[in-house]
Amino acid sequence: MPEINVALVGYAFMGRAHSNAWRQVPRFFSPRLVPRLKVICGRDRARVEKAAEQLGWEEWATDWREVVGRKDIGIVDVSTPGDTHAEIAIAAARAGKAVLCEKPLANDVRQAKAMLAAVEKAGVPHMLCHNYRRAPAVMLARELVASGKLGRIRHYRGTYLQDWPVDPELPLYWRFRREKAGSGALGDILSHSLDLGRFVLGSEVTEVAAALETFVKRRPLPEDPARKGRVTVDDAALALVRFANGAVGSIEGTRFATGRQNYNRFEVNGSRGSVAFNMERMNELEYFSRDDDVKTQGFRQIMATEPEHAYCGAWWPAGHIIGYEHTFTHTVYDFLEAVASGRPVKPDFEDGVRNQLVLEAISKAARTRRWLKVAPLSN
Numbered sequence: 001m002p003e004i005n006v007a008l009v010g011y012a013f014m015g016r017a018h019s020n021a022w023r024q025v026p027r028f029f030s031p032r033l034v035p036r037l038k039v040i041c042g043r044d045r046a047r048v049e050k051a052a053e054q055l056g057w058e059e060w061a062t063d064w065r066e067v068v069g070r071k072d073i074g075i076v077d078v079s080t081p082g083d084t085h086a087e088i089a090i091a092a093a094r095a096g097k098a099v100l101c102e103k104p105l106a107n108d109v110r111q112a113k114a115m116l117a118a119v120e121k122a123g124v125p126h127m128l129c130h131n132y133r134r135a136p137a138v139m140l141a142r143e144l145v146a147s148g149k150l151g152r153i154r155h156y157r158g159t160y161l162q163d164w165p166v167d168p169e170l171p172l173y174w175r176f177r178r179e180k181a182g183s184g185a186l187g188d189i190l191s192h193s194l195d196l197g198r199f200v201l202g203s204e205v206t207e208v209a210a211a212l213e214t215f216v217k218r219r220p221l222p223e224d225p226a227r228k229g230r231v232t233v234d235d236a237a238l239a240l241v242r243f244a245n246g247a248v249g250s251i252e253g254t255r256f257a258t259g260r261q262n263y264n265r266f267e268v269n270g271s272r273g274s275v276a277f278n279m280e281r282m283n284e285l286e287y288f289s290r291d292d293d294v295k296t297q298g299f300r301q302i303m304a305t306e307p308e309h310a311y312c313g314a315w316w317p318a319g320h321i322i323g324y325e326h327t328f329t330h331t332v333y334d335f336l337e338a339v340a341s342g343r344p345v346k347p348d349f350e351d352g353v354r355n356q357l358v359l360e361a362i363s364k365a366a367r368t369r370r371w372l373k374v375a376p377l378s379n
């Protein structure tokens, strides 16, 4: 199989998750392009060198600008904080590279639209890493909705709950700073619940009402813990939403749900049935059907691990469960297939702009305490 050289920018949390995905994908799938882990970038020389060795990259670099322009690079993978996405992705697109970018696509709509315009102008493949779409049980939920088995969809209820920053002594690192992260729980985790809603329902959010809250307003400065700095993002974001298909929904992202670590759950209720998914039990899908015999009716637990379920045939025998990291392997597999075939793949930068338009509407609705229409893509 022909190879394609990958350059990864960022070597921490997502850097490790993406490295694992690029490494694993040809071992379990048969992509038409085999990724070569060519170069990993970061700013700290010693740490990026160590990351290259540990994560299996051939080379390391401290300036992403040199790397994205290299002739031998085919794919640029952006796994850095949100304030850097636009600059890196646009430079990569202009250099003719296929671009995979972490979510949220950018820190605001203007940047996200500039990124979409750049990849479209360059005609390069692009993908947004909303990896939870690629859990087999989530794919099954979407399939059940699309098949009509749930009937007319009335509700989407998405909650993404975490508790890692509950301690007020946790330093003010980039995720608490608007100029770096764009927003807090809103862009970080509510964005996933929103993307899952759009994906599973196959419908766009048209209107929102919302509340944002910052519980811990000041945190110790990382460089001088005796002093404190202001938290400029939300700790919790809650929205009521309307979808174009008539469904109403609630979407919540909070980092202050004590006891919940990665509680990424959604439920869809339709006129004929419901589905429910929880990332903490990601191999399972709960399914209720009103078409079942009334005496034995009830939610059933489907193990989405059969070879017939998306991606599962590539892994283990049925019931031998998969985990968090597999969602990234599925993402890069589909991206490689798109690069090889020239066919588009979802979610792409257009989804990134659409998500960003909703996030911006939520932010504004929370400020003004009113229902707001989501701006159209073309504005």
Ligand SMILES: NC(=O)c1ccc[n+]([C@@H]2O[C@H](COP(=O)([O-])OP(=O)(O)OC[C@H]3O[C@@H](n4cnc5c(N)ncnc54)[C@H](O)[C@@H]3O)[C@@H](O)[C@H]2O)c1
Pocket (backbone or CB within 6 Å): 009, 010, 011, 012, 013, 014, 015, 041, 042, 043, 044, 064, 079, 080, 081, 082, 084, 102, 103, 104, 129, 130, 131, 188
């Ligand atoms: N898909 C998911 O489930 C998921 C989960 C977590 C984070 N994310 C997203 O991934 C991105 C990165 O988050 P993370 O949790 O990996 O953050 P992190 O803090 O763990 O890692 C950020 C990395 O970016 C590097 N970096 C920062 N600025 C840079 C620059 N100017 N040039 C080169 N390297 C730079 C840092 O050195 C570090 O290696 C964010 O957009 C975040 O929203 C996605």
